[in-house]
Each structure stands twice: as C-alpha cells, then as structure tokens.
Amino acid sequence: xxxxxxxxxxxxxxxxxxYHRYLCELLDANINRISSKELSEQMGxxxxxxxxxxxxxxxxxxxGYGYDVQLLCSEINKILGLEQxxxxxxxxxxxxxxxxxxxxxxxxxxxxxxxxFDCNPRLIGTKIKDIEVMNISDLRDFTRCKNVDIAxxxxxxxxxxxxxxxxxxxxxxxxxxxxxxxxDTPKDLVVENxxxxxxxxxxxxxxxxxxxxxxxxxx
Amino acid sequence: xxxxxxxxxxxxxxxxxxYHRYLCELLDANINRISSKELSEQMGxxxxxxxxxxxxxxxxxxxGYGYDVQLLCSEINKILGLEQxxxxxxxxxxxxxxxxxxxxxxxxxxxxxxxxFDCNPRLIGTKIKDIEVMNISDLRDFTRCKNVDIAxxxxxxxxxxxxxxxxxxxxxxxxxxxxxxxxDTPKDLVVENxxxxxxxxxxxxxxxxxxxxxxxxxx
Numbered sequence: 001x002x003x004x005x006x007x008x009x010x011x012x013x014x015x016x017x018x019y020h021r022y023l024c025e026l027l028d029a030n031i032n033r034i035s036s037k038e039l040s041e042q043m044g045x046x047x048x049x050x051x052x053x054x055x056x057x058x059x060x061x062x063x064g065y066g067y068d069v070q071l072l073c074s075e076i077n078k079i080l081g082l083e084q085x086x087x088x089x090x091x092x093x094x095x096x097x098x099x100x101x102x103x104x105x106x107x108x109x110x111x112x113x114x115x116x117f118d119c120n121p122r123l124i125g126t127k128i129k130d131i132e133v134m135n136i137s138d139l140r141d142f143t144r145c146k147n148v149d150i151a152x153x154x155x156x157x158x159x160x161x162x163x164x165x166x167x168x169x170x171x172x173x174x175x176x177x178x179x180x181x182x183x184d185t186p187k188d189l190v191v192e193n194x195x196x197x198x199x200x201x202x203x204x205x206x207x208x209x210x211x212x213x214x215x216x217x218x219x
Numbered sequence: 220x221x222x223x224x225x226x227x228x229x230x231x232x233x234x235x236x237x238y239h240r241y242l243c244e245l246l247d248a249n250i251n252r253i254s255s256k257e258l259s260e261q262m263g264x265x266x267x268x269x270x271x272x273x274x275x276x277x278x279x280x281x282x283g284y285g286y287d288v289q290l291l292c293s294e295i296n297k298i299l300g301l302e303q304x305x306x307x308x309x310x311x312x313x314x315x316x317x318x319x320x321x322x323x324x325x326x327x328x329x330x331x332x333x334x335x336f337d338c339n340p341r342l343i344g345t346k347i348k349d350i351e352v353m354n355i356s357d358l359r360d361f362t363r364c365k366n367v368d369i370a371x372x373x374x375x376x377x378x379x380x381x382x383x384x385x386x387x388x389x390x391x392x393x394x395x396x397x398x399x400x401x402x403d404t405p406k407d408l409v410v411e412n413x414x415x416x417x418x419x420x421x422x423x424x425x426x427x428x429x430x431x432x433x434x435x436x437x438x
Contacts, residue, residue: 197328212276
C-alpha cells in the first residue's frame with residue numbers, strides 16, 4: 001500500500017460483517033429503505049458513526065432518503081469480497097474442524113471446503129462430507145494441483161506453528177486460525193484468529209469484574 | 220460500578236487471556252523469570268504497554284528483576300476468575316455445540332458442562348459425553364435445582380433471541396453466544412460473542428483489501 005493511500009482502520013473492518021448481517025436481515029424482512037438514524041438504533045451505533053464508516057468506501061446514502069438497503073448490501077458484499085467464492089482446506093479434522101465442515105452457512109456464502117488434512121491414521125482415508133481426509137504430508141502435492149484460498153487451522157496449539165509454516169510454504173494466503181496460539185504473520189499472509197479459550201476467559205472476567213474492581217479500589 | 224471507581228478498558232480485558240496464555244507457555248518451558256522487554260518481544264507489544272496493562276490490577280514487576288512468571292500467572296488467573304470452576308449449559312447441540320462439549324481444554328480450566336438442551340426430538344434423551352440432552356422446555360426446572368454460571372448459545376440466529384430471553388429469565392448471568400446474532404444485554408447480564416461468519420468475512424476482506432483500497436483511491 002502506498003503511503004498516501006487511504007487506510008481503513010481495523011475497527012471499521014470489524015464492523016463491516018455486522019453491517020452485512022443487519023442489511024441481510026432487513027432484506028429478509030422486505031425492508032428496502034432505511035434512514036441512518038433507524039439503522040443506528042437497530043445496531044446500537046450512532047448515525048454519524050455509520051456515515052463515517054461507510055464513507056470510507058464511497059457515498060452510499062442520499063440526504064433525505066436514507067439508504068437503499070439492497071444497494072448498500074450489495075456494495076458491502078463487494079467490499080467484503082463476497083462476490084467471488086473461496087476454496088478452503090481444513091487442517092485438523094478434530095471436533096472443532098468437523099463442526100466447521102458441517103456448518104451449512106459457510107457454503108451458502110460461497111466458502112467451499114475442497115480438502116481435509118490430518119495426521120491421525122484413524123481419520124486418514126475416511127470421508128467427511130464427501131471429502132477424503134488426506135495425510136498432512138500430501139498438502140504440498142494437493143496445493144500444486146488445486147487452488148486454495150484459505151487454510152482453516154484447527155490443530156492443537158503445539159502443532160499450530162509448524163502447520164502454519166507448511167501452509168504458508170504451499171502459497172496459501174489466508175489462515176483462519178482456531179488453534180489458540182498466535183501465528184507470526186509474514187507480509188503477504190492474512191490471519192484471522194478465533195481464540196475460543198480466550199473468549200471464554202474474557203466472559204469469566206466479565207462475570208467477576210465488579211468483584212475485581214472493588215478489590216482494586218479497596219487496595 | 221460507582222463513578223469514581225477505576226475502569227478497565229475493553230482492550231486491556233481482551234489482552235488478559237493472551238497474557239495468561241503466554242505466561243502458561245513460559246511456565247511449561249520452565250522459565251520462571253522474564254523482563255517486560257523479553258515478554259514484550261514475545262508478545263509483539265511494547266514493554267510500556269505491558270506495564271500499563273498490568274498496573275491496572277496491581278504492581279507485579281520488580282525494577283531490575285522483571286516478572287516472576289509463576290506469581291504473575293497466578294495473579295492473572297485470579298483476575299480472570301479462574302480460581303473457581305464454572306458450570307455451563309449448552310443450548311443447541313448441533314455441530315458447533317457438540318464440538319464445544321468435546322473440547323477437552325475447557326474442562327481442564329474448570330469449565331464444566333452440566334446440562335444440554337435442544338428442541339430436536341431425535342437428540343432429546345440421547346447422551347453426549349455422559350450428559351443427557353434435555354428438552355429446552357425443561358430449562359427452567361433444571362436451573363431451579365442446579366447452579367448454572369454460563370449458557371453456551373449455539374442455535375440458529377432466528378432462535379437466538381428467544382433462547383437468550385429464556386436463559387436470562389432463568390437467572391443465568393453469562394452467555395457465550397455462537398449464534399451469529401446480536402443479543403441485547405440487560406444490565407446484569409454479560410455476553411461474549413464468537414461470530415464465526417463475521418470472522419470469516421473479515422478474513423475475506425483482508426485477502427482483498429489491497430484491491431479494494433486501490434479501487435477507492437482511483438475513484
């Protein structure tokens with residue numbers, strides 16, 4: 001990215017799927033037009049925040065009219081790269097991995113699993129959702145013949161770095177990481193982490209927050 | 220929380236499980252002492268950021284010595300509320316729900332599933348990990364007899380709000396929400412969301428970001 005180029009902040013990026021979600025729900029409810037005020041009330045954001053967020057990508061609302069829901073949804077679809085489909089491989093066919101494979105919403109949105117890899121001999125050769133589980137050692141050959149956009153990393157933390165290096169060496173550019181460990185990101189790789197244990201711990205912290213703050217204040 | 224009380228920012232809270240994770244790894248590697256500089260290099264934060272974060276909760280480091288890993292780990296354990304165990308129920312025993320049930324790491328950290336609820340007649344009465352799947356209509360009776368700290372909500376989006384209301388009406392104070400929909404939070408409820416679809420869309424955005432930014436800059 002050049003220095004004088006526009007930069008989109010992480011918090012705006014993180015809100016984009018949420019806009020997408022709300023707009024899809026509006027479309028499902030046959031609502032074709034919405035003011036930024038109404039949208040803001042539904043989403044718990046300010047109208048000015050919504051305008052600012054969307055203005056990063058273009059001018060979508062009309063003064064006195066609001067947003068055309070269909071148009072805005074389709075624009076956000078484009079921004080999120082959802083106009084094309086994506087080929088995914090799963091590395092680690094354990095519980096979480098299999099749950100992701102069986103999650104119907106992903107395929108509906110154009111995310112398609114094309115390969116499954118594991119190192120467990122009891123799994124290798126079996127089929128999950130009509131896809132054969134391959135030995136992790138076959139990954140390089142597989143990626144030579146097939147395009148892979150995203151590797152879903154669902155392996156124990158102690159295997160995560162090695163598997164990530166494998167995947168990167170095969171030229172895969174995106175990692176969806178469920179392994180509860182941090183992956184160093186080379187420049188041309190993007191990683192999105194789902195830290196389940198961190199999330200559960202955050203919930204526990206919140207459950208105890210009042211007690212903790214009280215303790216600190218009484219110190 | 221009183222107005223003059225200390226307030227811990229969301230970004231600090233979100234980093235706490237990450238500190239916990241790194242400190243546990245250090246302990247596993249028999250490293251008992253670490254300087255804030257070394258810890259910062261490993262975690263990709265600045266030393267000053269680490270000091271600031273931890274100072275919110277007390278004074279843990281010693282000038283010229285650094286951090287006692289065991290002590291700091293145990294303090295963060297306390298802050299995260301991990302000294303006690305938590306009783307969880309699962310609402311929705313689909314793919315994701317069952318993956319969470321079978322995730323061994325949670326029980327190791329003191330998170331224990333005590334009940335499973337679903338509305339699918341084919342699941343009700345069966346056992347998963349030795350726990351009988353109950354009808355969702357039995358939730359109120361169950362919570363009258365058993366303490367439940369956290370409800371794990373793993374139901375389709377269109378059922379999420381009703382289920383959340385059910386759970387709240389039963390007095391459960393924490394919801395771990397996997398339903399990819401927002402839940403309005405009453406004052407005495409805490410919610411932690413894992414939006415899988417949002418996360419995957421964020422990854423797709425990142426994969427396409429350069430193209431998108433280029434397009435905006437050429438407008």
